[in-house]
Amino acid sequence: xxxxxxxxxxxxxxxxxxxxxxxxxxxxxxxxxxxxxxxxxxxxxxxxxxxxxxxxxxxxxxxxxxxxxxxxxxxxxxxxxxxxxxxxxxxxxxxxxxxxxxxxxxxxxxxxxxxxxxxxxxxxxxxxxxxxxxxxxxxxxxxxxxxxxxxxxxxxxxxxxxxxxxxxxxxxxxxxxxxxxxxxxxxxxxxxxxxxxxxxxxxxxxxxxx
Amino acid sequence: xxxxxxxxxxxxxxxxxxxxxxxxxxxxxxxxxxxxxxxxxxxxxxxxxxxxxxxxxxxxxxxxxxxxxxxxxxxxxxxxxxxxxxxxxxxxxxxxxxxxxxxxxxxxxxxxxxxxxxxxxxxxxxxxxxxxxxxxxxxxxxxxxxxxxxxxxxxxxxxxxxxxxxxxxxxxxxxxxxxxxxxxxxxxxxxxxxxxxxxxxxxxxxxxxxxxxxxxxxxxxxxxxxxxxxxxxxxxxxxxxxxxxxxxxxxxxxxxxxxxxxxxxxxxxxxxxxxxxxxxxxxxxxxxxxxxxxxxxxxxxxxxxxxxxxxxxxxxxxxxxxxxxxxxxxxxxxxxxxxxxxxxxxxxxxxxxxxxxxxxxxxxxxxxxxxxxxxxxxxxxxxxxxxxxxxxxxxxxxxxxxxxxxxxxxxxxxxxxxxxxxxxxxxxxxxxxxxxxxxxxxxxxxxxxxxxxxxxxxxxxxxxxxxxxxxxxxxxxxxxxxxxxxxxxxxxxxxxxxxxxxxxxxxxxxxxxxxxxxxxxxxxxxxxxxxxxxxxxxxxxxxxxxxxxxxxxxxxxxxxxxxxxxxxxxxxxxxxxxxxxxxxxxxxxxxxxxxxxxxxxxxxxxxxxxxxxxxxxxxxxxxxxxxxxxxxxxxxxxxxxxxxxxxxxxxxxxxxxxxxxxxxxxxxxxxxxxxxxxxxxxxxxxxxxxxxxxxxxxxxxxxxxxxxxxxxxxx
Numbered sequence: 047x048x049x050x051x052x053x054x055x056x057x058x059x060x061x062x063x064x065x066x067x068x069x070x071x072x073x074x075x076x077x078x079x080x081x082x083x084x085x086x087x088x089x090x091x092x093x094x095x096x097x098x099x100x101x102x103x104x105x106x107x108x109x110x111x112x113x114x115x116x117x118x119x120x121x122x123x124x125x126x127x128x129x130x131x132x133x134x135x136x137x138x139x140x141x142x143x144x145x146x147x148x149x150x151x152x153x154x155x156x157x158x159x160x161x162x163x164x165x166x167x168x169x170x171x172x173x174x175x176x177x178x179x180x181x182x183x184x185x186x187x188x189x190x191x192x193x194x195x196x197x198x199x200x201x202x203x204x205x206x207x208x209x210x211x212x213x214x215x216x217x218x219x220x221x222x223x224x225x226x227x228x229x230x231x232x233x234x235x236x237x238x239x240x241x242x243x244x245x246x247x248x249x250x251x252x253x254x255x256x
Numbered sequence: 257x258x259x260x261x262x263x264x265x266x267x268x269x270x271x272x273x274x275x276x277x278x279x280x281x282x283x284x285x286x287x288x289x290x291x292x293x294x295x296x297x298x299x300x301x302x303x304x305x306x307x308x309x310x311x312x313x314x315x316x317x318x319x320x321x322x323x324x325x326x327x328x329x330x331x332x333x334x335x336x337x338x339x340x341x342x343x344x345x346x347x348x349x350x351x352x353x354x355x356x357x358x359x360x361x362x363x364x365x366x367x368x369x370x371x372x373x374x375x376x377x378x379x380x381x382x383x384x385x386x387x388x389x390x391x392x393x394x395x396x397x398x399x400x401x402x403x404x405x406x407x408x409x410x411x412x413x414x415x416x417x418x419x420x421x422x423x424x425x426x427x428x429x430x431x432x433x434x435x436x437x438x439x440x441x442x443x444x445x446x447x448x449x450x451x452x453x454x455x456x457x458x459x460x461x462x463x464x465x466x467x468x469x470x471x472x473x474x475x476x477x478x479x480x481x482x483x484x485x486x487x488x489x490x491x492x493x494x495x496x497x498x499x500x501x502x503x504x505x506x507x508x509x510x511x512x513x514x515x516x517x518x519x520x521x522x523x524x525x526x527x528x529x530x531x532x533x534x535x536x537x538x539x540x541x542x543x544x545x546x547x548x549x550x551x552x553x554x555x556x557x558x559x560x561x562x563x564x565x566x567x568x569x570x571x572x573x574x575x576x577x578x579x580x581x582x583x584x585x586x587x588x589x590x591x592x593x594x595x596x597x598x599x600x601x602x603x604x605x606x607x608x609x610x611x612x613x614x615x616x617x618x619x620x621x622x623x624x625x626x627x628x629x630x631x632x633x634x635x636x637x638x639x640x641x642x643x644x645x646x647x648x649x650x651x652x653x654x655x656x657x658x659x660x661x662x663x664x665x666x667x668x669x670x671x672x673x674x675x676x677x678x679x680x681x682x683x684x685x686x687x688x689x690x691x692x693x694x695x696x697x698x699x700x701x702x703x704x705x706x707x708x709x710x711x712x713x714x715x716x717x718x719x720x721x722x723x724x725x726x727x728x729x730x731x732x733x734x735x736x737x738x739x740x741x742x743x744x745x746x747x748x749x750x751x752x753x754x755x756x757x758x759x760x761x762x763x764x765x766x767x768x769x770x771x772x773x774x775x776x777x778x779x780x781x782x783x784x785x786x787x788x789x790x791x792x793x794x795x796x797x798x799x800x801x802x803x804x805x806x807x808x809x810x811x812x813x814x815x816x817x818x819x820x821x822x823x824x825x826x827x828x829x830x831x832x833x834x835x836x837x838x839x840x841x842x843x844x845x846x847x848x849x850x851x852x853x854x855x856x857x858x859x860x861x862x863x864x865x866x867x868x869x870x871x872x873x874x875x876x877x878x879x880x881x882x883x884x885x886x887x888x889x890x891x892x893x894x895x896x897x898x899x900x901x902x903x904x905x906x907x908x909x910x911x912x913x914x915x916x917x918x919x920x921x922x923x924x925x926x927x928x929x930x931x932x933x934x935x936x937x938x939x940x941x942x943x944x945x946x947x948x949x950x951x952x953x954x955x956x957x958x959x960x961x962x963x964x965x966x967x968x969x970x971x
Binding site: 115116117148189251253 | 408
């Protein structure tokens, strides 16, 4: 947490008060749990185009990411997110980490920056997708980092919400929390219905373009 | 007793409380927590330093966000996190749920945050067990909260502690009371409980909430802050309707998993009502009222919110609002009150066709008249608002005297157009423009702007609404923009010869056209008569119409003289002014209007004195029976009881016969003395009805009163 502060301070200097009159629309209609998840194409950190529907037949996890966010740091510094990613991939799940941070805002990543961070943090996702315009983020009404979504093998959205049920920035809480994503994936694997289909996402707001 | 107090003080000093340093306060220093400085520092203070076994003490987490930083409400909105508390308390001591002040909104790139930007205090009550022994009472709490700017978030936490002093009950009241006045201020910022239950419905992706509030309650930019997550889409605008005694809010829904919800309905910059709602049917009935949602990014926290605007956004807002004002002003030209003036003036300009210079001079003079009057009305509006009056555009129409003057003016213009008389200076097209001179054009413009105000339609509301949040200079520019829009067709005619040449050439038809234009003017007059009638009733209306007739007759006489070539100008002007002043003087003033609008107000049947504990004590010691009632404008049960039981002749007669003193506590604005009194009687809100028979304990009357409930008290 100590190293977050310089980052925070730097961002304050470039603070822009956002108040675009009449233009700040609410996020587009969210995806409904139980309905088909909206298809999209995004470029990953290597410049490769990735399309959601191409993974049909496998469960897909989407994770909204912002490396500058303390709540994301809680799950990466503790290794919790990487462990969840590894476990998911072992079950044949595709994991998409998506960054909707707009250029100039906290957590925005270029492809190169993302590659470096990916190695540094030992991230285990299949793809790190860049969504600087926020199109996919808004289509899914991703509000926080992290904000998690699970699409089942048939393309239906079966979970959206927080990574777990302890909305804090305290790493110590991870041990006692229910990891909604792991739990849902385990249930899917066993051919059961997901028991917790929605939970409150927690974290920093997604830093969309103004 | 003195000995007991001294002992207590000495003891407190010995254990290091150092009460001399600060009365009743022992702030836990947030900055000492680790090395880092917090962005939203917290301080823990207690309302009273000394407490008794079996009683409660209120603690406050006083949060002081640094500039540009904010903290979160208990439901933080789309992102963010509320506060958490992990208490370490002596055995048997329990902490209640946290009570949060009414929050503000902050919408950033479509993500809604429910926040506090300025200093705020979160209150928690501690309950002490009966068995607790006198001595120091160490309180410690680990609290975590999220501090954010518009760009970054930092989770913060602090371990706060405070040591209170449990004192013997024997010490009496004096030993305990050293109340911290700041707590009155903190309590005033809390929402006040709305006693009546609300109803909500989630259907077809829409969330609707119906809240019972009296139709007479003034509400500014209402907004519903829901406590439960997953029901409402926070960032969607909220539409608000009023239907009699109900306020209905509609917004996009996110889910329908709950049968009961709660939240805070914000009805003014510092006022909120906390409410519970259960599922039921809600229709979007009634009349829409404007909400602050056109400007979703503004927090509505009064003065603070303005500071939050960046220069860029103010410029954007100004630009958009100015555009709206100019377009609105332009459209005003088509309104029945303005069109006749404009069209005839325009044609008269066309007549002057040859002389460009004269035409331009006249057009500029007309524009100056319009813009000056529009800006002057705007300036007056801003001044009234700054002085605290709740006024909107066309505020002048709230005063019947001004309506009467406008009515006289519009009628006179109508008669002028109809050809009853001519005017020497202000000229609507019957003469050549050259003869008008610049002064005539200026006054025509001024008149057009003033006469236009009743027609300022709803399409102007948004632009004018923006003037509330803009700095005064920028707001004045918007009012001036309205004037520019109004004058725009004129400027175009004057400065674009091509348009002028397209205008129909004046001829004998013009006289007929001018007379026809009297019709929209008289329609405007009828509209004003209707408005006047609603305000002063038919008796007053008849009287003012007689004065209006006098004015018309004088004008007729003036016109007759003009036809014969006689100048009756001075005499008729004097007579006309006398007739209008007569009309104004005979109109009922605002006081009378208020009592008409609110027949249930205190001026009515059962007279009362304002409540205070001192008055109550005095009346009690005089052995007089006392009826005390506590009400608020937003409390529908209160208003219903007042209409049905309290403000009734039978009640007033019975109370008068028994010499009952009536005390009324108005809690419309949070009043700490009343808040404390209500709390003492176990009530979080109004209504509260108490009857004090001489020498007996007070009786708390039921929430629903009837005349017989009250009359039987004294029977």
